[in-house]
Amino acid sequence: MHHAFKLGDAEHNLELSRSASAYRLHLGEQVVDVDLKTGADGRAWLTLGERHIEVVIATRGDDVFVHLDGEAYQLRYQHPLDRLAAQAGGSAEDHIRAPMPGSIVSVSVKAGDAVAKGQTLLVMESMKMETTIAAPRDGTVAAVTYEKGQTFDRDALLLSLEPMEKKS
Incomplete structure (x- = not known):
């Protein structure tokens, strides 16, 4: 397959x-x-x-x-249909959620910041291991939900991006 x-x-x-x-x-x-x-x-x-x-x-x-x-x-x-949609200009996720419970080690952005795909948004720690969370696409940070030192549960909203505006 x-x-x-x-x-x-x-x-x-x-x-x-x-x-x-x-x-x-x-x-x-x-x-x-x-x-x-x-x-x-x-x-x-x-x-x-x-x-x-x-x-x-x-x-x-x-x-x-x-x-x-x-x-x-x-x-x-990447599901094949999602790949085709992305190639046709579809938008990526606007909500970055915690993959596991943990705490924030550092936050590299704030609301209003422009970010590029792959740019580090924040670093989290879980089970004594650090994970870097990167921007899934270019965009603007709408909100950062947690600050350095704060803890969160799995699937907590860590950060959100502004929806991509469609170009005419």
Whole structure:
């Protein structure tokens, strides 16, 4: 099955197929066996080929936040119809919500600021790991809901952007 994911600003097209014991990830000519399992202790383990890596994963809708090898990554699954709409000028999300409970480490913008796609909006901390929240598109900050040091629950509205005005 063909899938598209965004990692930062880069779009990655890949295919997944079933194997006898897990899945196979097809990246061009390269094929890698992949599997994700949760142990009895609640820890998650990602297997890539012969490598087993402990990971922390949180999801929010089509966003997947992955902490592995000391780094944090945000992936976004893109449904093919959404990709077509975006290419035709559709708008991205205007509400940035918390992918997991945590606290604000720093806020880089304020209401009224113009932001560019990929620009850091804020940094949050959850489970002693920092995650940078970046602008999903160009726009103007409508409101910043939390300040440095404040805590929030999963799915809390952290920041909102002004809707994109349609060009005539």
